[in-house]
Amino acid sequence: MANKILEKRILRSDLFYFVAEASELAKKAEAGQFVIVRADENGERIPLSLANIDPDRGTISLLVQTIGVTSTKLSTLNVGDEIKDIAGPMGHKTPIEKYGRVILVGGGFGAAPLYPIGRAMKEAGNAVVSITGARSENLLVYEKELGEFSDKVLISTDDGSKGHKGLVTEVLKQEIEENGADLVIAIGPAIMMKFASLTTKPYGVKTLVSLNPIMVDGTGMCGACRVSVGGKTMFGCTDGPDFDGHLVDWDLLMSRQRTYLAEEKKAMEAYTRGSAPSS
C-alpha cells in the first residue's frame, strides 16, 4: 500500500495540510480534479480536492478541514501513517488556456484547489488575481501560497483586521469594475460560490465553480452527487466538478448537501465518545 503521509502542516486549528505518497496518481492528476478518500476500514468515502500535484516527487497534497468524522479521523493521522484509501483522479480537469485576466476566489478549505489551478493558469500566460478571505486575520490561510503565482492577492476579513472589511464578493465586484476579468474561478462553500456567481453575472464574466456535492463512489456509479445545471441533472463526479456558476441551481445543491446533517451529528458524537481517552 502506498498513500504514506510524508508531510503534515496544521494551518489552523481546523485545517490540516497533508502531502502523501501517490506516485501513479501524481503522474496522472491535473489541476481541478479530486480524489475519493477513506480514513480507515469502517470509513466513509469522501471527495477531496487536490491541493497540489507533484509528479516528480510522486506526491499529492490534500487540505482537510475538520467538519465530520472522516475529516477528523484524517486530521489525527501523522507523518508515516497511511491514508487507508485514495482513489482518483476523479472528474475532469479545469480547462486551462489563455483567457487573459483570471480572478480566483476562494476561502479557507476552498483555496486549496485554487493553488494548482492558479499556477497552471499563470503558466498558460494569464494575469492571475487571487481573492481570499476569512472572519479575521488570524484565521486567514493560503495567502502566501496564492502569492506564489498571483499578480496580486486581495484579502477581505469580516472584522477588517486585514484587507477589505467585508466579503470576498465585494472585493470581486470592485476588482471586476476597476480592472475587468475574462474568467472568474470561485471555489469554496456553496454559499460563497453562489454569491460569487451572482456578483459576476451582471458583468457577463464567465464563472467556473467547483461543486462539492455528497458523493459515494466518485465514478458515476451511484448518482448521489446529482446537481442541476442549466435545468439539466448532471453528476458532480463525472460531469464536473467544474460547472458554469451562472447555471447552477445553488439552492438544490445546498439542500442536498444537508441530507445527512442529523446523521453526521450522531456519527460525530459516537466518534468523540469512542475516541475519548478513558479516565
Added chain:
Amino acid sequence: MVETKIREYTKEEIKEIRKTRTPIPEQDAVARGKNFEEVALGYTEEQALREANRCMACKKRDCVAGCPVEVPIPEFIQLVKVGDFIGAAKKIKEKNSLPAICGRVCPQENQCESLCTLGKKMEPVAIGRLERFIADYERMHGSGGGENEKPKPTGFKVAVVGSGPAGLTVASDLAKLGHEVTIFEALHKAGGVLVYGIPEFRLPKAIVQSEVDGIESLGVKFDLDSVVGKLYTVDELLERGFDAVFIGSGAGLPMFMNIPGENLNGVYSANEFLTRTNLMKAYLFPEYDTPIKKGKHVAVVGGGNVAMDAARTALRLGAEKVYLVYRRSMEELPARKEEVHHAIEEGIDFKLLNNPVEIIGEDGWVKGIKCVQMELGEPDESGRRRPAAVEGSEFVIDVDTVVMSIGTGSNPIIPNSTPGLDLNKKGYIAADGGGATSKPGVFAGGDIVTGAATVILAAGAGRKAANSIHEYLMSKVKN
C-alpha cells in the same frame, strides 16, 4: 477423510421423493425482515442427499444446455448421491469458478431447472440449492487440496478491469493457465456488484470474500482504488507491458425517470441505496461511518431483482411500509420468482400497473410519490405488453424515501478514455462472442457489453473471454 453416511433410497422411496422438491430451510419471514442475515439457510447433508436422489440422471441432460456456463449438472448430482461432496465441487468448478455465489443468485428457474426432465411432470430438481450446498460444504471442509498445482508461467501479463463476476472468472481462468493477472478495481473492495449491489441477506459478503481469496491464492494480484480510464487508460495498460486487457467494468450508470422532484433529498438510485448499505455497511451506522436515510415509508420504483433487493433492504433498515411501484403487471415482473415470493412474504406492498409521474416534496425532502394507473396494451418490441397511462387516474402515495431502480446504463469513463474502442447503439462496448473488441488485445464481457444482466451471464462471458484471450496470447508465441 470426512466420512459421510450415505442414506440409500429404495425405488419406492425415490418414486415418492420425486414428487416434491426438498424445501430449503429459511429464516422466518417476520424475523428476517429485521436483520441482514441470509434468508435461505442451505441444505443439510440429509436434505442434499434426498434432493440429489430426485435426479433421474436422464440421457437428455437438458439442464446443462440451460446453464450459461454448462456446468455438468447430472455428473455433479451423481457425486452428491454417493456422498462425494468434494468430488462434486471439483466437477462444478470445471465450468464455474463461483459456485457458492451462483448457487445463491442464479435465476435457475429460467435456466437449468426450467429444462429439467423431472420438472416436466413434477417439480424440477433443485439444482441451484444443490450447487450452493456443495460450494458451502467445500468452503467449510476444505477442498482436499490438489487443484492448486502451480501452472507453468507463460510469461504473459493480463490486466482485468473490474472485479465483479466477469472479471473474477477471467482472472481465475487465466491464472490457472499460467498467465500473470492483475485485477484493477475502482472501489476499495473486490467483488463489484457482488459486494456493492447484492445484499448480505441474499449473498453474504464473507462468501464473496472467500471466492476472492481463492482467486488471490492462484496468484492473481488485486490493485484496488484503481479507476481504469482515470488512473490508467486502457492504452497505458497495454503500454505498461500487459499483453491483453479484459474490460468487465459493469453497467455502472444509474438511470432516473426525468420526472419532477427526482433530485429531492430522500430520492436514491438503487445503486446508491444498495452501495451505501452493502459496500459501506450503512446498516451498521454509526459503527460504520457512512449514513443512509432510514425511511419510514419507502417506494421502490422498478420490477427487477435490484428493485426487490432495494425494497427488502429498505424493510431491513427499519421501514414500516415498503411499496414496490411497477408499471406492468405481476406477469411481466422481470425479477426472479423466488425474490418476488420472498418480498411478498416479507410484506412488501406491490403497487402494480402504476407509474410514477412526479415526486412530491416539502422543504427539499420527499413527501410523496404521485403515480398514474396503467393498463396493458399490445406487446411492444420486447414482447411484453406495452403499458399506457389511464387518464385522470393519478394518486399520491405518502412516502419519505424513493429508490429508483429502473436500470443502469453504460458508464462513460472507459469508453471516453479508450480511442478505437467501438460501442454499440446503447453505448455498451461492442464485442464478439469471445469478447474480442474492435481494439486488438482488448476484450470485454459482462454488463459493459450486454447491459445489466445476471451474475452467471457475466461469469459465462468471462469464461469465454478467458478462452479467447488465451488463444490470442498463445498465437503470439507462434508468431
